[in-house]
Amino acid sequence: MNREIAGAVVSVNDEGYLTDPSQWTREIAVEIAREEGIELTDQHWAVIDFIRKSYEAGQPLSIRSIGKRGPVSIKEFYQLFPDGPLKKAAMVSPKLFEPDFPGLFDTEEQGRHAV
Numbered sequence: 001m002n003r004e005i006a007g008a009v010v011s012v013n014d015e016g017y018l019t020d021p022s023q024w025t026r027e028i029a030v031e032i033a034r035e036e037g038i039e040l041t042d043q044h045w046a047v048i049d050f051i052r053k054s055y056e057a058g059q060p061l062s063i064r065s066i067g068k069r070g071p072v073s074i075k076e077f078y079q080l081f082p083d084g085p086l087k088k089a090a091m092v093s094p095k096l097f098e099p100d101f102p103g104l105f106d107t108e109e110q111g112r113h114a115v
Contacts, residue, residue, distance in 0.1 A: 006031040018094035029092045036088055044080055046071040048093045055093075061086070 003012045006027040011019045016032075018024060029048065033040050040048075050070045054061055063086055067074030081088035 017091060021094045024094050033092050036091060038081065038088065038092075040092075041080075043072060043076070044092075047077065047080060047089060051089055051093045 001012060001014075002009050003016070004010075006025070008023065008025065008028060010023040010028065013019050018028070030040055033044070038044065047066070047070060050066070051061065054069075059065075063074055063077060066072070066077055066086075070077070072080065077085045077089075081092075
């Protein structure tokens with residue numbers, strides 16, 4: 001289905017996740033985050049950029065891997081994206097959404113909290 005976000009018509013799934021990552025812009029990310037109750041800071045952008053680069057490199061992601069390799073600790077990740085940090089980060093950075101990108105999340109890692 002289509003939806004207008006930040007003045008652009010984009011494709012989304014039933015849960016509101018962008019289904020075409022090429023439609024993503026920083027403006028769309030800001031609007032989606034705002035809808036989720038998050039005002040993006042430089043720290044949020046560091047996480048979003050890390051996630052997008054990890055996806056492009058084919059690296060699996062989990063909350064633990066973001067806390068170990070990423071720009072913030074696990075505690076900070078939860079503070080930045082409360083109530084489900086990986087789901088919220090996936091909403092803002094659509095390259096993450098598992099059903100649209102199967103196999104992206106590391107299903108073997110202990111402590112995994114993926115969408």
